[in-house]
Amino acid sequence: MLTKNNPHLMNSHRENLAIELCDVVHTYPNSNNNLASLHFDKWSVDVGQQVFLYGDSGSGKSTLLNLLSGILAPQQGSIKLFGKDISQLSNSARDRFRAENIGVVFQQFNLVPYLTVAKNIELAVYLAKSSRQQLTQSLSELTSALKLPKSLLNTPVANLSVGQQQRVAIMRAFINSPQLLLIDEPTSALDNSAKDAFMTLLLDMCRAHNTTMIFVSHDNTLERFFSLHTPISSFCNGLTKQESN
Amino acid sequence: MLVSIAWQSLVSRRKTVFLTFLSLVVSISVLISVEHIRLQAKESFNRTISGVDLIVGAPSGELNLLLYSVFRMGNPTNNIKYDSFTMLKANPSVAWAIPISLGDSHRGFRVMGTNSDYFTHFKYGNDKPLSLATGKTFDGPFDTVIGSDVAISLGYQQGDQIVIAHGIGSTSFVNHKQAPFTVTGILAPTGTPVDKTVHVSLPAIEAIHLPPSQLQKLVDNPQLQLPQPNSITSVILGLSSKFATFTLQRQINNYQDDRLMALLPGVAMAQLWQLMANVENLLKIIGYLVLLASLFGLATMLLATMNERQREIAVFRILGASPKLIVSLVILEALIISILALLFSLAVVTLSLTVLDSWLAAEYGLFLSNNVLSPDLFILSSIIMGATLLTALVPGLEAYKKVLHSQLSCR
Numbered sequence: 310m311l312t313k314n315n316p317h318l319m320n321s322h323r324e325n326l327a328i329e330l331c332d333v334v335h336t337y338p339n340s341n342n343n344l345a346s347l348h349f350d351k352w353s354v355d356v357g358q359q360v361f362l363y364g365d366s367g368s369g370k371s372t373l374l375n376l377l378s379g380i381l382a383p384q385q386g387s388i389k390l391f392g393k394d395i396s397q398l399s400n401s402a403r404d405r406f407r408a409e410n411i412g413v414v415f416q417q418f419n420l421v422p423y424l425t426v427a428k429n430i431e432l433a434v435y436l437a438k439s440s441r442q443q444l445t446q447s448l449s450e451l452t453s454a455l456k457l458p459k460s461l462l463n464t465p466v467a468n469l470s471v472g473q474q475q476r477v478a479i480m481r482a483f484i485n486s487p488q489l490l491l492i493d494e495p496t497s498a499l500d501n502s503a504k505d506a507f508m509t510l511l512l513d514m515c516r517a518h519n520t521t522m523i524f525v526s527h528d529n530t531l532e533r534f535f536s537l538h539t540p541i542s543s544f545c546n547g548l549t550k551q552e553s554n
Numbered sequence: 555m556l557v558s559i560a561w562q563s564l565v566s567r568r569k570t571v572f573l574t575f576l577s578l579v580v581s582i583s584v585l586i587s588v589e590h591i592r593l594q595a596k597e598s599f600n601r602t603i604s605g606v607d608l609i610v611g612a613p614s615g616e617l618n619l620l621l622y623s624v625f626r627m628g629n630p631t632n633n634i635k636y637d638s639f640t641m642l643k644a645n646p647s648v649a650w651a652i653p654i655s656l657g658d659s660h661r662g663f664r665v666m667g668t669n670s671d672y673f674t675h676f677k678y679g680n681d682k683p684l685s686l687a688t689g690k691t692f693d694g695p696f697d698t699v700i701g702s703d704v705a706i707s708l709g710y711q712q713g714d715q716i717v718i719a720h721g722i723g724s725t726s727f728v729n730h731k732q733a734p735f736t737v738t739g740i741l742a743p744t745g746t747p748v749d750k751t752v753h754v755s756l757p758a759i760e761a762i763h764l765p766p767s768q769l770q771k772l773v774d775n776p777q778l779q780l781p782q783p784n785s786i787t788s789v790i791l792g793l794s795s796k797f798a799t800f801t802l803q804r805q806i807n808n809y810q811d812d813r814l815m816a817l818l819p820g821v822a823m824a825q826l827w828q829l830m831a832n833v834e835n836l837l838k839i840i841g842y843l844v845l846l847a848s849l850f851g852l853a854t855m856l857l858a859t860m861n862e863r864q865r866e867i868a869v870f871r872i873l874g875a876s877p878k879l880i881v882s883l884v885i886l887e888a889l890i891i892s893i894l895a896l897l898f899s900l901a902v903v904t905l906s907l908t909v910l911d912s913w914l915a916a917e918y919g920l921f922l923s924n925n926v927l928s929p930d931l932f933i934l935s936s937i938i939m940g941a942t943l944l945t946a947l948v949p950g951l952e953a954y955k956k957v958l959h960s961q962l963s964c965r
Contacts, residue, residue, distance in 0.1 A: 380871055401876050408874020421869055423566030424559065435555045436874040481873075 326389070327489060327521035328354040328377065330544075333386035333396075335372055347372055348546035349386070356391070356488075359515050359522040363529040364541035370525040373541065374491045377523065378411055379403035391488055408437040412482030412520075415493040419478035420466040427462040430481050437485040444484065451480045454514065471498050475507060483514060490515060490522040496531065508534045556879075560886040567859060571891060574848070574855045578895035579902065581844035582938060586903045588837040589930055594922040595830075599625065599823065602746040603790075604677040606819050607799050610634070610642060610806055611788035613815040617829070620822040623654055623788040626664045626747045630656055633785035638812040642789055647798035650675040652790040655759045655783065658718050658730075663704050665718050665752045667759030667786070673699070675792055678746045688712050689739030692755050695772065695780050698735040701749040705740045707912065712737055716752070718762060730762040733773050745921045756783050791816075845938065849945040852888055856949035860956060867956050877957040881950045888946035889939065896935055900926055 330352040339345040347369045354360055364370050375381040376388055379395050382403070388396045390410065395403055407413075420429045427448075434444045452459055455476045466474060475495060482490055492511070496504040512534060515522045524535070532538040564571045603624050611619040612632035621627040636653075643651040652675060655667030673691045677683050689712040691699055700710060710716065715734040735754060743749055757780030761772050764781070772778055793799060799818065806816035870880055907914075907924040914922055 378872065401878075404871075404874050404876045407872070413872040415872070419869065421559075421866055423562050428558070428562065431555065432559065432870075433873050436870075436879075 325355050326353050327356045327358070327391055328352070328523070329387075329389040331387045331389075333376060333383045333388060335376060335381060336384050337372075349373065349376075350544045350546070352544040354521060354523065356521055357519045358537055359512060359524065359535060361532050361535035361538035362523060362525045362541045363527065363532065363538065364525075364545075365527055368541050369545040370527075370541050371493060373545070374413075374493050374523065374525060377489070378413060378491055379407045408433075409485065410488050412485070412487035412490045413493075414475070414478045414482050414490070414495050416495060416497055420474060420481070422467045423465065425463050425465050426457075426469070426477050429466060429477065430484050433481045433484050439485050447484050447486070448480075451483055454517075455480050455510065472503050472507070475499070476510070479511060479514065483518065483520075486518065488521060490520050492522060492524040494526050494528075496526070496528070504531075556883060556886060557890070560883055560890055563883075564887055564890060567855075570855050570859075574852050575891055575895050575898075577848040577851050578845075578892060579898050581841065581848040582895055582899035583902050584844055585838075585841040585934060585938075586899055586926060586931065587906075588834070588841050589934055590903065590907075590926045590928075591922065592830075592834050593928060593930060596827065598745070598921040599826070601679045603819060604679060604681050605675075605792055606677075606790050607793040607796065608791040608803060608806070608816045609788060609819055609822075610638070610791060610814055610816045613813050616815070616817045616822045617825055619788065619815065619817055620819060620826070622656060623790065624747070624819070626656070626666075626751060630787045632813075633787055634789070634814055635812045636783050636786055638809070638814055639786055639789050641809075641811075642791060642806070645802065647793050647795065647802050648791055649794045650792045652676060653756055653786045654788045654790065655756055656787045658720055658759065658762075660704075660716055660718050660752045661708060663701075663707075663750055663752050664747075665754060665759075667754055667756045667783070669756055672753065676748075676790070678744050678748065682744075684744065684748065685742045686739045687742040689737070691739055692753070692758075693738060694736070695755065695758055695761065695776055696733055696735045697738040697755070697758075699739040699741060699753040700737055701741050701751045701753075702743040703749040703912070704752055705737075710737050710740070712740065718752070718754070720763075732766060732769050733758075733762050749921075755780075756786065757781060759783065845941065849892075849941055852891060852942070853945040853948045856884060856888060856946065857952055860949060860952045863953075864956050867953065871957060877954050880957050881954050884950045884953045885943065885946045888942050888949070892938060892942040896938060900931075 330349050332351065333349040334346055335349075336344050336346045349369075362370060362373070372381065376383055377390070379398070382400075383396050386396065387394050390406070393406070395406055398406060421432065424432065430448060431444065434441070448462075451457075452462070457473070457476055457480065461469070461473065461477075466477060469477065478495075495511075496507055499507055508531065511522075511524075514520070524531070525541070529538075529540075606624075609619060609623050611623060611630070612634050614631040618628055618631065622630050639651060639653045642648055650671055652672045653668055656664065658665040670691055673684050673686075686699070687702060689699070698716065700716075704710065714737045716737065717729050717731050717734050719729045735752075735758070741748060741753075760781045760783040761769060764772070772780060791802075793802065803816040803818065806814050867880055870883075903926050904924050907922055907926070911922065911924065
């Protein structure tokens with residue numbers, strides 16, 4: 310269940326919540342050297358839900374993903390993922406939490422260009438400190454699910470097509486069986502048929518693994534793939550500019 | 555895993571990495587060579603003579619006398635009377651005296667006139683006497699005993715005949731063809747200038763410089779008594795008692811019938827090291843400056859790639875890599891280049907020493923081992939790695955800044 314500013318609903322589903330945002334404020338210097346702030350109201354997502362967030366550029370979509378992944382820490386408020394308040398964690402603990410629980414796919418440059426497909430995936434396993442046995446098993450399952458030929462595993466990612474790179478990025482995102490998947494504008498470099506195939510594949514994977522997914526894009530035509538969709542402006546107060554010191 | 559990633563990262567930038575690697579190889583090779591040659595030269599010089607108490611020659615610089623008498627380097631400035639040698643030999647403090655006469659050569663190898671005492675009393679290394687690999691010491695007037703390197707380089711065997719040339723250049727226009735010498739013995743290798751020396755008897759040296767008609771008579775009639783020399787180059791002395799060294803040195807220096815100078819090999823050697831220390835230090839400083847320049851090149855190369863690596867850093871971050879890990883990766887790349895450059899330099903120096911071994915010995919009297927591994931090398935390697943670590947901190951800090959600013963939206 311996707312909730313917005315509904316404390317009663319949030320309390321009744323608290324143990325099933327994958328994401329729980331509470332009055333999060335993120336301040337950053339903008340291009341004019343002024344301080345800009347983004348304010349996220351109360352917002353939550355249930356475990357296993359796939360949510361489509363859309364909005365124009367600069368509306369706070371990427372900032373939200375950076376906050377949810379723990380790359381950015383909010384100045385105020387709390388961000389709970391599966392009951393754990395990551396805004397209270399140290400930087401290294403947040404990095405660790407991300408490696409173990411969150412998979413990320415973003416527009417492009419998802420992969421380390423000089424490594425092979427296998428090495429890119431192994432890197433994610435290494436950083437999450439997962440076992441090699443799990444890697445072998447998951448790799449086999451994912452290559453067949455994503456219809457990636459095994460011969461591709463030893464190919465440097467720079468030699469792959471954009472579509473293949475995106476599928477490898479999905480494979481890497483799923484390799485550690487993450488509870489949460491964050492997706493940022495992954496289809497902007499794909500044509501329409503590739504876009505449809507990608508979305509179908511991604512959603513099938515999420516449903517198969519019961520993975521919670523936050524999918525952000527400025528392209529609201531993609532909302533047809535989701536049962537839950539909302540504009541980010543519904544819980545993000547937008548920019549509040551202040552004079553910089 | 556990290557090493558593998560760092561390696562792949564370097565391979566992906568192979569052109570710039572290779573140039574930086576080459577620049578490091580050059581600087582590290584210079585440093586290793588300077589250090590190795592310094593240590594080996596000292597060891598080589600120190601093992602050249604053993605048990606010699608005084609060296610006596612015509613007054614000149616002490617170093618010059620030491621160099622031409624013992625190391626066959628440089629030229630004698632003047633001779634001393636043969637009578638001075640007999641006087642020294644008769645001195646009760648003197649246990650043995652070896653006359654040395656220099657000035658001729660054979661195909662680039664120095665010819666030394668001496669007597670049979672040389673083969674009995676001359677010692678090298680840790681009090682090791684000379685020994686013959688084959689044959690015997692000189693017996694007849696035109697017999698010669700050659701060092702092992704002479705035999706190997708020129709392919710000589712016992713019984714071969716050789717012609718001595720006037721002067722010490724590798725090419726001479728005055729050959730003593732009239733009186734060829736027969737190789738009667740070949741010395742066992744010593745790793746000292748002895749290996750590069752052609753030994754003949756003192757009277758033979760005197761004889762080959764006689765007018766052709768007189769020399770021909772001697773060649774035709776080996777039974778004839780060879781002339782005793784009037785002068786020789788120097789004398790090596792072993793004393794019965796070490797306590798007599800300074801007294802005898804003073805007596806020799808004040809000797810009225812000839813102009814003589816006596817030196818203690820150890821003191822002259824110390825002078826030599828003192829003189830060499832300045833050159834060594836200068837070479838070391840140049841070596842370290844070249845290394846520093848190369849390390850700056852390495853840091854610049856890594857720094858220059860930081861902008862293009864921002865996306866790569868973002869990927870590492872989303873996978874959960876900590877800033878510390880990303881900085882470690884950058885430093886690891888620098889260390890891999892340095893370690894490989896160090897190993898390659900060791901191979902280059904070893905190979906160069908193996909190839910140039912004979913040339914260094916012939917031209918400079920340096921007998922260098924091609925085994926460059928030593929405790930000093932360990933210290934040098936640590937310095938190189940430490941310096942690499944320090945200079946890699948510059949791109950490392952830049953990577954750290956990039957990490958702090960890297961976000962998912964990085965394009």
